[in-house]
Amino acid sequence: MVEVSTLNTLIIPAYNESSNIGRVLQVVIGMRDDFQEVVVVDDGSTDQTSDVSLQYGARVIRLETNQGKGGAIAAGLRACGTPFLTLLDADLIGLRPDHLRLLAAPVLQGEAAMSMGIFSAGRKRTDWAQKVAPSITGQRVLRRELLETMPGLANARYGVDYALTAHAKRMKLPVAEVILHDLTQIMKEEKLGLTKGFAARLKMYWEIFRVMGK
Numbered sequence: 001m002v003e004v005s006t007l008n009t010l011i012i013p014a015y016n017e018s019s020n021i022g023r024v025l026q027v028v029i030g031m032r033d034d035f036q037e038v039v040v041v042d043d044g045s046t047d048q049t050s051d052v053s054l055q056y057g058a059r060v061i062r063l064e065t066n067q068g069k070g071g072a073i074a075a076g077l078r079a080c081g082t083p084f085l086t087l088l089d090a091d092l093i094g095l096r097p098d099h100l101r102l103l104a105a106p107v108l109q110g111e112a113a114m115s116m117g118i119f120s121a122g123r124k125r126t127d128w129a130q131k132v133a134p135s136i137t138g139q140r141v142l143r144r145e146l147l148e149t150m151p152g153l154a155n156a157r158y159g160v161d162y163a164l165t166a167h168a169k170r171m172k173l174p175v176a177e178v179i180l181h182d183l184t185q186i187m188k189e190e191k192l193g194l195t196k197g198f199a200a201r202l203k204m205y206w207e208i209f210r211v212m213g214k
């Protein structure tokens with residue numbers, strides 16, 4: 001039987017996440033039976049994201065300038081060769097190994113081409129966001145062909161999640177939604193303060209809107 005660890009790479013796109021990424025890395029870095037590699041793509045951060053990630057033993061790909069989430073994922077894809085990829089946001093709170101195994105199961109077992117993780121019982125605000133729009137979750141496991149064939153990946157910025165879900169639908173591929181209990185993430189307003197956070201949120205909505213209908 002083929003070892004799962006030779007099949008799956010974990011890719012974490014990260015932009016200025018030095019205060020958050022350690023919480024995620026300390027959970028995933030020991031999962032040697034599950035991932036061939038843990039790759040952090042530091043998307044032109046101006047903080048210590050790369051140094052912190054290296055301290056936890058992750059492989060770090062450092063982009064000189066900020067490319068946006070889609071560009072960071074594209075760089076991670078180019079840097080690995082496994083047939084399956086796991087994508088995670090760097091700012092999760094409450095992540096456990098069983099979340100990742102639950103998320104991977106439908107794809108590794110061939111029932112789905114992609115699975116999408118939906119927060120539940122994490123926090124009201126983030127649960128609600130994913131109930132309303134499950135297609136924009138950052139927690140996914142997918143077959144690499146899906147990313148390789150996605151048009152405009154490198155320029156999609158925050159539109160990448162919406163575009164990936166739409167791409168799978170267009171290709172008529174089976175997608176699984178997996179409930180991830182007790183998981184949440186840090187909101188932009190918490191990272192950047194109310195005014196800057198809200199401005200970043202509006203920019204994110206614009207980047208998602210741009211890919212809709214493409």
Ligand SMILES: O=c1ccn([C@@H]2O[C@H](COP(=O)(O)OP(=O)(O)O)[C@@H](O)[C@H]2O)c(=O)[nH]1
Pocket residue numbers: 012013014015016017043066067068069072088089090091138185186187188
């Ligand atoms: O230009 C960017 C913006 C975001 N991200 C990463 O993409 C993930 C999701 O972004 P963010 O946390 O801002 O979104 P939220 O989870 O708040 O929606 C996080 O790991 C970010 O660090 C990135 O790599 N490049």
Ligand SMILES: O=C(O)[C@@H](COP(=O)(O)O)O[C@H]1O[C@H](CO)[C@@H](O)[C@H](O)[C@H]1O
Pocket residue numbers: 069089126129130136137138139158159160161162185186187188189204208
């Ligand atoms: O839930 C949401 O409304 C957004 C913004 O989350 P925050 O409130 O800033 O944590 O987060 C989701 O959408 C982003 C864009 O597609 C993805 O990058 C995130 O992974 C996803 O959680």
